[in-house]
Amino acid sequence: MNVPPTSTRTRRVAAATALVLAGGLTLASCASAPSDTTGSTAGSTAAANGFLPCIVSDQGGFNDQSFNQLGLQGITDAAKTLGVKHIDVQSASESDYAPNIASLIDQGCTTVVTMGYLLASATKEAAAANPDVHFIMVDDTSISAPNVKGVAWDTGQAGFLVGYASASYSKAGKVGTYGGAKIPPVTLYMDGFARGVEYYNAQKGADVQVIGWNPDTQEGQFTGNFSDINAAKVVSQGILDQGADIIVPVGGPIYQGAAQAIREATRPIALVGVDTDMYVSDPQYDDIWFTSIARDMPKSISEVIQASAGGTFDNTTYVGTLDNGGVLMSPFHDFASKVDPALQGELDTIKAGIIAGSITIETPSAP
Structure with a gap:
């Protein structure tokens, strides 16, 4: 299940730099003119047909080194492959979502990627008003329309593995998690993590506690948004003060x-990181990254965009799972020598059980 850790810091930093460069094509706010990137147009059917993919971020912004940046990487990769331009526009607040989408449509965008559950209402309205435009709704599957494709990931599956591993590693017998907002794409991570801890306790006769989230009552701690780093520090400190020695912040840059x-x-x-292997994405913290609950956002988004360009777009929801490689648990990297030697074998067995359906993860937020 885990791949071998990156062999050198140079390769790790190079990979992180590539992500940062991908996320650098951003705007300060919705009032600024969107940026675009041009690839080779030679022999490009998509370019000849006027195909123009576009993306709008949530309020976390494209430099979050996580969710939005991965979405931008997906559209950048697709545009390069297709030999077309792309346009990206960054949201500073929730009030930017609808006007940002409208601005992209006004500029002739043929496929619009909307990043996050909070953009669902604006996306649904825009899709109804523009039936000839394809919309890729990331982290939401609630919209039923012929021109809207939901793209989601069952991160609870990877979160379950990380919860089990965290419970195994914790010396304090206390681990913590909190979110940026109380929405299904966030609480799904937290549910999976907490259920993995529960599974460890059941298997080992242990009593590792989860601070910050109760998967049974669906109550816990949140910063209220995905951009307030100071609020995240305060929430984190509160969890650490209760004795947790592993913490999982779910919400882009709030980590x-x-x-x-x-x-x-x-x-x-x-x-613990989310969305991508944060050991690679933000190596300044490589000494404290235990692992990450990751997903293949760039690949998934790029493939859906290319399908739209090729005329094979449909509104069937894409769901990333452990089985199709859409979600995964990142390597332990610098912690590999510190975990129980038997842990990896146990995780492999659990992963197989989740894929086979013999291990189920109770959550109301699964896509």
Whole structure:
């Protein structure tokens, strides 16, 4: 299940730089003119047909080194493959979503990627008003329309593995998680993580506690948005003060607040990333990244965009799972020598059980 860790820091930083460059094509706010990138148009059917893919971020922005940046990478990869331009526009707040989508349609965008559950209402309205435009709704599957394709990932599956591993590693017997907003794409991570801890307790006769989230009551701690790093630091500190020695912030750049709290702590604490392998994405924290609950967002988004360009777009929902490789648990990297030697075999068995259906993950947020 886990791939071998990156062999050198040079390769790790190079990979991270590639992600940062992909995320650098951003706007300060919706009031700024969108940017575009041009690839080779030689022999491009898509270019000849006027295909123009576009993307709008949520309020986390394209430089979040996580969710939005991965979406931008997906559209950048697709545009390069197709030999076409793309346009990206960044949202500073929720009030930007509808006007940003409208601005992209006004510029002739033929496929619009909308990043995140919070853009669902604006996407649904725009899709109804523009039936000839294809919309790719990331992290939401609620819209039923011929020109809207939902793209989601069952991150609870990978979160379950990480929860089990975290419970195994924790010396304090306490682990924590919190989210940016109480929405299904966020709580799905948290449910999977908490259920994985429960499974470890059941298998080992242990009593590892989860601070910050109760999967049974669906109540827990949130910063209220995906951009307030100071709020994330405060929430993180509260969880750490209760004794947790592993923490999972779910919500793009809010992990930076957790990392700051960890840096100021006087005891060892590990950090878990989400969306991508954060050890690669943000190597400044490579000494505290335990693992990540990752998904293949760039590949998935790029493939759906290319299908739209090729005339094979449909509104069937894409769901990434452990079985199709859409979600995964990242390597332990610097923690590989610190975990129980038997842990990897146990995780492989659990992964097989999840894929086979013999291990189920209770959550109301599964796509």
